[in-house]
Amino acid sequence: LAGFVLAGAKSTRLAMESFDEARMRRAIETKRDGAALHASDWEAMIPAYLSARIGDDQMAAMLMAAVWRGLTLDESAALTKAMVESGETIAFPPGTFVVDKHSSGGVSDIVSLVAVPLVAACGARVAKLSGRALGHTGGTIDKLETISGVRTALSRDEFVAQVERVGCAIAAQSDRIVPADKRLYALRDRTGTVPCVGLIVASIVSKKIAGGAHAFVFDVKCGRGAFLRDSEAACSLARELVAVAGRFGRPARALVTDMDEPLGHAVGTGIEVIEARDFLRGPARDERVRALALRVAGEMLSLAGIASPEAAASRALDSGAAYDKLVEMIEAQGGSREALEAMTHPLNAARATAPRDGYVTEIDATGLGNLARTLSEREPTAGIVTAVRAGDRVERGSLLATAYGSAAAAAPLAAAFTVGDQKPEPRPLVYDAIA
Numbered sequence: 373l374a375g376f377v378l379a380g381a382k383s384t385r386l387a388m389e390s391f392d393e394a395r396m397r398r399a400i401e402t403k404r405d406g407a408a409l410h411a412s413d414w415e416a417m418i419p420a421y422l423s424a425r426i427g428d429d430q431m432a433a434m435l436m437a438a439v440w441r442g443l444t445l446d447e448s449a450a451l452t453k454a455m456v457e458s459g460e461t462i463a464f465p466p467g468t469f470v471v472d473k474h475s476s477g478g479v480s481d482i483v484s485l486v487a488v489p490l491v492a493a494c495g496a497r498v499a500k501l502s503g504r505a506l507g508h509t510g511g512t513i514d515k516l517e518t519i520s521g522v523r524t525a526l527s528r529d530e531f532v533a534q535v536e537r538v539g540c541a542i543a544a545q546s547d548r549i550v551p552a553d554k555r556l557y558a559l560r561d562r563t564g565t566v567p568c569v570g571l572i573v574a575s576i577v578s579k580k581i582a583g584g585a586h587a588f589v590f591d592v593k594c595g596r597g598a599f600l601r602d603s604e605a606a607c608s609l610a611r612e613l614v615a616v617a618g619r620f621g622r623p624a625r626a627l628v629t630d631m632d633e634p635l636g637h638a639v640g641t642g643i644e645v646i647e648a649r650d651f652l653r654g655p656a657r658d659e660r661v662r663a664l665a666l667r668v669a670g671e672m673l674s675l676a677g678i679a680s681p682e683a684a685a686s687r688a689l690d691s692g693a694a695y696d697k698l699v700e701m702i703e704a705q706g707g708s709r710e711a712l713e714a715m716t717h718p719l720n721a722a723r724a725t726a727p728r729d730g731y732v733t734e735i736d737a738t739g740l741g742n743l744a745r746t747l748s749e750r751e752p753t754a755g756i757v758t759a760v761r762a763g764d765r766v767e768r769g770s771l772l773a774t775a776y777g778s779a780a781a782a783a784p785l786a787a788a789f790t791v792g793d794q795k796p797e798p799r800p801l802v803y804d805a806i807a
């Protein structure tokens with residue numbers, strides 16, 4: 373954590389006695405009244421909470437005050453530092469430069485499964501600690517675990533050694549990494565205090581710093597299928613992620629990208645692995661997935677100092693080197709090429725068709741994410757494959773999407789699509805880029 377700088381905090385430093393209920397009450401009152409807390413308060417509060425010197429009641433009040441009043445950048449950085457220090461951190465050997473990427477959560481978001489091997493195939497090292505599904509959004513760990521034999525619970529040593537040997541690894545975050553986030557996130561979930569830019573920044577950046585990478589790309593999703601629907605909030609999250617990572621001496625970039633409809637066509641867990649596999653194997657590739665995967669990979673390669681990054685990524689994709697790297701990573705984690713290539717969706721299917729002629733005006737990504745989650749909880753490769761994008765012209769009876777799995781049904785699937793007379797305005801894929 374050397375290099376951590378607190379820039380001129382206009383904050384109120386509370387008395388330096390050990391952090392107890394009385395000091396926490398004063399801290400809550402300070403935040404409630406709109407002032408910023410001093411770094412030392414955040415740094416003392418987190419260990420006090422983890423060691424039960426202050427309880428959930430006071431921490432919940434503090435979180436709600438943070439939601440209402442917001443956190444300054446100094447406060448987010450101080451909270452991030454305290455959270456990193458709550459657990460173990462991973463370190464790579466000197467001379468090994470490692471990049472990582474993080475998505476704020478989306479539907480049919482296969483970018484991690486594509487970009488991680490793609491970047492490694494270009495010669496950069498990628499170390500990715502991932503999470504599980506959150507709400508309607510998919511989790512990369514749940515997806516990887518649908519490949520027979522694949523292990524995601526790697527020890528610190530296994531993780532570091534695989535990144536050195538293969539060039540990339542995707543592992544589940546252990547409970548020993550940022551334990552404060554696990555406790556705080558569960559409390560935020562219970563108390564309606566998730567939507568606060570400063571708290572989200574501390575939660576995400578602390579896990580990235582503890583994961584040991586030296587530079588990060590953040591893919592901040594925005595739109596109806598994202599946690600942040602509003603582009604202004606997404607841009608401010610993107611700016612703060614980059615700024616707080618910078619306080620720890622980690623160069624970072626953030627892209628604010630569209631999540632108004634699913635990114636790819638497959639929605640689920642194993643079914644998204646199948647889509648990522650087929651995308652990397654080619655030759656047919658969805659244009660929207662290709663554009664975002666190359667952009668994210670390009671930013672990661674640029675941070676790793678690789679020349680002509682997007683051209684290098686494009687070559688690695690088209691030559692099949694990225695697919696071979698995916699297979700190598702899967703084999704290193706206990707899976708096999710045969711298991712990956714044998715994956716297929718269940719036979720039982722239900723089809724949703726257009727009720728009339730017109731344009732697809734809206735695709736409810738959140739609804740599809742929830743439906744796919746229910747399906748894939750029963751069978752790992754069950755889920756949904758969409759056949760259209762917003763703006764597509766359809767005729768009555770045209771296929772909109774297919775649900776696969778024993779519980780597949782057409783009516784709830786059809787409800788996720790709106791067909792109207794007016795062709796919707798095309799939306800950009802990338803709204804903003806912050807370096």
Ligand code: URA
Nearest residue numbers: 476571572573575576
């Ligand atoms: N994802 C995280 O990891 N943390 C948050 O607070 C929100 C999304």
